[in-house]
Amino acid sequence: MDITFTLSISEMITILLSFVAVVFAIAAYWVARKQWHLSLKTYREEKYKQRILENNEETKLFDSQDIQRSTHCYIEPNCSNVDPAREAEPRHLIIIENNIFDAVEKYLSKEPPEINAYYHILILADSGMGKTSFMLNYYAKNKKKKHHQHKIYLVPLGKPDADEYIDNIPNKKNVILFLDALDEDQQAIKDYHKRITALMDKCRNFKRLVITSRTQFFPSDEEIPKEAGFAKVGIRDLGEKGAYSFLKLYLSPFSDDQVNAYLKKFYKWRFKKRQKAFDLIQKIEYLKVRPMLLAHIPYILDQQKGNEIKYSFELYEIMIEGWLDRESYFVNKSDLRNFSENLAIDLYNKSAQRGAERVYVDELKSLAKTWNIPLDKWQLTGRSLLNRDAEGSFKFAHRSIMEYLYVKNYQYRPDIKLTDQMKTFLKEMFEAEVFSIEKMPPEICLDYFENENIALQQRLRAGKILSKTGDPRFLADCWFLPNDPLLGFIEIPAGEFFMGSDSKIDKEASGDEKPQHPVYLDQYYIAKFPVTVSQYNLFLESTDKQVRSCNKEKGNHPVVDASWFEALEYCQWLTEQLKSNQEWAEKISSLFQAKDWHVTLPSEAEWEKAARGPDGRIYPWGNTFNENNLNCSGTGIKDTSPVGCFKNGGSPYHVMEMSGNVLEWTRSKKADYPYEPNDVDRENLSDKNGARVVRGGSWFNPARYCRVASRYRLTPGIRLGYFGFRLCLSPRSAV
Numbered sequence: 133m134d135i136t137f138t139l140s141i142s143e144m145i146t147i148l149l150s151f152v153a154v155v156f157a158i159a160a161y162w163v164a165r166k167q168w169h170l171s172l173k174t175y176r177e178e179k180y181k182q183r184i185l186e187n188n189e190e191t192k193l194f195d196s197q198d199i200q201r202s203t204h205c206y207i208e209p210n211c212s213n214v215d216p217a218r219e220a221e222p223r224h225l226i227i228i229e230n231n232i233f234d235a236v237e238k239y240l241s242k243e244p245p246e247i248n249a250y251y252h253i254l255i256l257a258d259s260g261m262g263k264t265s266f267m268l269n270y271y272a273k274n275k276k277k278k279h280h281q282h283k284i285y286l287v288p289l290g291k292p293d294a295d296e297y298i299d300n301i302p303n304k305k306n307v308i309l310f311l312d313a314l315d316e317d318q319q320a321i322k323d324y325h326k327r328i329t330a331l332m333d334k335c336r337n338f339k340r341l342v343i344t345s346r347t348q349f350f351p352s353d354e355e356i357p358k359e360a361g362f363a364k365v366g367i368r369d370l371g372e373k374g375a376y377s378f379l380k381l382y383l384s385p386f387s388d389d390q391v392n393a394y395l396k397k398f399y400k401w402r403f404k405k406r407q408k409a410f411d412l413i414q415k416i417e418y419l420k421v422r423p424m425l426l427a428h429i430p431y432i433l434d435q436q437k438g439n440e441i442k443y444s445f446e447l448y449e450i451m452i453e454g455w456l457d458r459e460s461y462f463v464n465k466s467d468l469r470n471f472s473e474n475l476a477i478d479l480y481n482k483s484a485q486r487g488a489e490r491v492y493v494d495e496l497k498s499l500a501k502t503w504n505i506p507l508d509k510w511q512l513t514g515r516s517l518l519n520r521d522a523e524g525s526f527k528f529a530h531r532s533i534m535e536y537l538y539v540k541n542y543q544y545r546p547d548i549k550l551t552d553q554m555k556t557f558l559k560e561m562f563e564a565e566v567f568s569i570e571k572m573p574p575e576i577c578l579d580y581f582e583n584e585n586i587a588l589q590q591r592l593r594a595g596k597i598l599s600k601t602g603d604p605r606f607l608a609d610c611w612f613l614p615n616d617p618l619l620g621f622i623e624i625p626a627g628e629f630f631m632g633s634d635s636k637i638d639k640e641a642s643g644d645e646k647p648q649h650p651v652y653l654d655q656y657y658i659a660k661f662p663v664t665v666s667q668y669n670l671f672l673e674s675t676d677k678q679v680r681s682c683n684k685e686k687g688n689h690p691v692v693d694a695s696w697f698e699a700l701e702y703c704q705w706l707t708e709q710l711k712s713n714q715e716w717a718e719k720i721s722s723l724f725q726a727k728d729w730h731v732t733l734p735s736e737a738e739w740e741k742a743a744r745g746p747d748g749r750i751y752p753w754g755n756t757f758n759e760n761n762l763n764c765s766g767t768g769i770k771d772t773s774p775v776g777c778f779k780n781g782g783s784p785y786h787v788m789e790m791s792g793n794v795l796e797w798t799r800s801k802k803a804d805y806p807y808e809p810n811d812v813d814r815e816n817l818s819d820k821n822g823a824r825v826v827r828g829g830s831w832f833n834p835a836r837y838c839r840v841a842s843r844y845r846l847t848p849g850i851r852l853g854y855f856g857f858r859l860c861l862s863p864r865s866a867v
Contacts, residue, residue, distance in 0.1 A: 150462030168173055178203050181272040191271060191284045193297060197519040201529070202265035203272070204427070204658075205397040207799065208233050209262055210384040211255070215376070229384055233270060239379055239664055240282060250339035257383035259532040259553045260424030263344040264288070267310050283307045283339075284424040290316030292487035295334065304337040311341065315349035315551070316531065318484050324349070346552060348383070372848060386423060388414075388685065394426055409433060424530055428454070443560040448536040456749060463511045471505045472517055476528065476537035481548060490527035493520070544601060546574050569593045574601045584760070584780050588767070593776030599687040605776065606688070611709060612666040619659040621861055622785055624741075628652045629741040632805050638750050640836040644843055649806040651737050657861035658734055658742045661775040662690035662789055664701065671702050689772040690794045690856040696824050696848035699733060699797050699857040700817065706859070707731040734860035735815055735826045736800035736843070737807050743791070743828070743840040745784030750839050752783035752790045761832045762792030764838050772854075774830060791838040795826040796854035804843035823847055830854035 142619030169749075173664050181203045185191045191199075211232035232255075239253060257263050271284050283306050287294050301307055311331065314320050320327035335341050386394070391413055397408040409429050421443070425432075428451040441447060452472075456465045475491070478499065483489045491499070496512040496612050512518070517533055517591050518526040528534040535553045542558065550558075550573060558576055561567040569577065569590060574597070581594040598604075606612045614620030632648040632787075633641030666687035672679045694702075707730045734742070743752050751757060759766045761781035763773045775789055801814050801822045808814070816822075823845040832854040836842070 152796050161319060178206075181269065182275075184272045184275045185268055187364060188275070191268070193288050193291050193294070194268065194286065197529070198264065199268060201427070202268045205394055206265060206269050207386070207390050207394045207397070207423070208269070209266065209386065209423070210389070211235055211381040212384050213380065214382065227678060232266060232381065232383065233273065235381060236342070237268065240342075241280070252343065252378050253381060254378035254382050255342065255344045255383065256347040257344075258347060258422075259535070260422035260530065261383045261385075262423045263346075263383065264425070265313050266419055267312050267342075267344065272311070284310060286310045286312065288312045289317075289320070290318075290488050292318075297320060298334055301338075304403070304770055305339060307388060308336050308340040308342065309338045309356075311335075311343045313531075314343055314345035316489065318487055319356065320349075321549075322484070343378070349552070352659075382578040386426075391426070394423070395429075398426075398429070400675075405433075424532070425451070430454075443564055445557045445560045445564075445566075448533065448557075452533070452536075453516070459515045462515045463507065467505050467507055468511070468516065471500055471503065471507055471512070473537045473540050474503050474505070475499065475518075476534045477541075479527070479534060480538050481545075487529075488525070488612050489518065492525055496526060498756065507867075542567070542571060544571070546602065550575075563769075570597060572597065574598055574604050577601075578604060579839055581774070582776065582779050584710050584778075588760075588769075590730060590779075591777055592769070595688060595777055599685065599774065603688045603774075606664070606666065611670055612664060612687075614660060618657070620660045621859075622660050622787055624653070624656050624658055624738070624742050624785055626653065626655040629744065629746040631737055631740055631807055631841075632809060633839075634748070637748075637755070638686075638839065638841070640839060641841070642843075644802075644804070645841045647805060648841075651741075651807055651809060652735060653741055653809060656738055658785075658787055659859040660786070660788055662794055662856045662858045663694075663699075665689050666692045667691070668694065671705050675701075675705060686772065686774075688774040690775055690789065692794055692853050692856050693851045694797075694855065694857060695851050696797045696846075696857075697820075702857075703731045703733060703859065729861060732862050733797055733799040733857060734862070735809070736798045736827065737809060738859070738860055738862070739790075739796065739827050740840055742785055742787045743783050747784075750841070752787075752840060754782055757835045759835070761830075762838055764792040764829060765832060765834050767792070767831070769831055772856075790828055790840060792833075793831055794828070794854055795830045795833075795844065795852075796828050797855065797857040798825045798827055800825045802843070818850065826855065 182196075182199055185199045186196055187799050210229040210234055212229045236255075246266045255263060255266065267286055271286055274282050274284055283303070285301050285307055287297055287309065289311050291297070294311075294317070298309070302311070302749070314324070314328075317327060319330070331343075332341075391410065395406045395409055399409065410434060412429070413426075425444075425447055427446075432447060432454070441450075452469075454468060459465075459468060473592065475496075479486075479489045479491060493509075493513060497509050498506045500512060513520065513526065514841070517529050519529050520526050528537075532553055534554060535551055536557055539550075539554050539557045539561070542554075555573075555576055558567065558572060559579070562572060562576075562580075569580065570593070572580070572594070577594040577597045581591050581598060586594075587831040602608065605615055607615050612617065628650045630648050631651045633645035634648040635641045635646070664687065665781060668677050669687075671677075705735065744750075749755055751761070753761050758780075761778050763769050763778065773793055775793070778788070778792070781791060783790050799815055799817060800814070801819070802825050803811075803814055813819075824847075826846055827840060827842070828840070829835075837844075
């Protein structure tokens with residue numbers, strides 16, 4: 133008998149949906165099980181690493197909190213031979229990258245060279261990029277190897293007893309020594325050349341050396357060369373090469389794949405949270421560049437509240453606010469923030485005195501009492517952003533947190549040198565209009581002052597602050613001359629240039645500028661800037677002349693109201709100072725090629741050649757007027773400006789202020805062209821009555837009078853508020 137089953141459409145749909153539900157349930161179970169296994173595997177790996185790091189003599193200087201933070205959800209970064217911080221978009225560089233574990237392992241596995249055994253490794257990165265985490269995780273990975281293990285010791289150089297620990301390491305010839313955070317070493321902060329030399333001497337018996345440091349800790353490109361390969365740092369003994377050679381590696385920002393891998397470990401099966409975090413990270417470049425900040429992504433997600441984040445300091449503020457909210461059940465938020473900001477200032481300012489950026493537990497309570505902050509000891513140690521090390525000292529969980537809190541209420545102190553990260557925070561706060569330029573330290577003010585992309589009024593404000601706080605471009609102990617090897621004098625090489633104007637090229641040319649003609653001049657030196665108020669006031673004080681009080685607030689402005697005679701007096705005085713002071717005379721001895729070289733005023737021809745170069749251009753920068761390149765009447769300043777304010781207005785020889793700001797006296801009498809360099813009467817300084825040429829235009833003059841060929845003549849005794857002068861080194865005297 134045949135049995136036939138007939139199903140309605142609705143029954144068929146029900147069966148199909150049930151089948152799909154079962155498939156989805158099985159898939160969900162499989163994914164959940166896989167995630168659970170992955171989570172369990174990750175957890176076990178982390179705990180295993182932590183046991184290794186917490187129970188070995190080689191890593192005993194690192195506290196458990198550092199170890200736990202460095203191993204949690206750790207992703208192995210890449211490294212490159214190019215500094216990503218040199219580029220505006222560090223993640224968009226086309227550079228050779230490798231896994232840093234593979235790169236370091238490959239290098240350390242090689243036998244040290246028999247000749248010049250100083251080939252070590254220097255790992256560089258900005259704050260929060262994972263230098264310490266790399267060292268700890270590399271050590272743990274090496275310990276897990278069954279074969280070819282390296283004998284490694286890890287030493288945080290920020291610890292006061294780091295040197296003693298290094299000295300007591302046994303069997304040094306078989307040990308690879310990892311030295312972490314050179315930039316936190318108090319001796320290196322004072323003199324890193326000397327410290328590296330001492331470290332290399334102390335570590336000469338070790339098999340290999342690996343050092344980590346913030347990239348910007350080294351002050352110049354010469355210390356960390358741009359080219360790939362080796363960095364040379366430190367000073368060697370006589371007879372040896374001039375520097376220790378290091379293989380130079382830069383930690384790279386995370387790629388999208390590495391960010392994804394981190395989020396999978398961090399959020400595990402919380403897919404929506406993971407996607408939300410990934411979307412946020414794509415928008416905020418700092419999160420990709422700073423793995424340390426990724427650890428705080430939950431706080432950032434919770435606190436962002438739809439606000440756009442443009443700066444790294446905003447991320448730190450969100451992170452700290454999230455932490456304060458979390459602790460508010462146990463401790464007053466305002467008190468805890470107040471204490472943290474005060475402690476950051478205290479730790480950094482007294483780091484040299486304490487030997488490290490950390491404080492003993494007993495001192496925490498006394499500091500809170502001193503600052504009148506009502507917090508108990510358990511709140512200070514257990515509910516704060518501080519970590520305790522093995523010796524019982526407390527420090528901030530990450531140095532960059534301390535640096536951010538330090539600058540929150542920043543007050544300039546000339547005896548305190550800021551870190552590169554502090555400067556970054558301050559610059560961002562200025563750009564975000566959180567801080568005014570008046571709160572910036574001189575080195576940051578100088579950056580803004582010399583940046584032509586900053587609005588003119590901001591540059592002028594920065595220049596004013598530099599004048600008040602002490603302009604680092606000038607040496608107070610060297611008559612306020614510029615802080616460079618030649619004390620601000622620039623070589624103008626021997627050769628011809630075109631003097632005067634050609635009406636076919638310059639439609640503004642006047643009759644006394646013609647004809648344009650070639651003039652040959654021997655080599656000479658001219659000052660980069662006009663003589664400043666500070667320079668001239670020192671001369672007045674030293675010669676018992678009255679200092680003009682109205683100028684005291686404009687130390688880095690060009691001096692004005694100086695007659696031609698007074699300008700020559702200054703030249704004579706400075707010549708005597710330079711020749712009588714052995715220390716500074718030696719520094720510029722190459723300028724005084726013969727005994728009859730003197731500081732004097734430039735001749736009219738010397739001034740013009742320095743201003744326009746050999747090609748006969750109309751303005752120092754070219755043939756087209758640009759009011760952004762000078763201080764003239766059209767600029768609207770209506771007064772002198774700090775010297776160097778218009779960086780794009782420099783001449784072909786990089787002599788500044790040759791157009792605008794102040795008219796400048798020359799030694800030459802006014803006479804018709806052509807100019808003859810050997811015309812004795814034209815340069816006769818003994819003639820006290822003959823009118824002298826002034827050049828360059830001023831803040832008072834329109835553009836046509838700021839052309840480099842423009843000439844005025846004035847009686848030498850006159851003083852005006854837009855007349856100054858510039859120095860020249862020449863065989864001719866100022867007498």
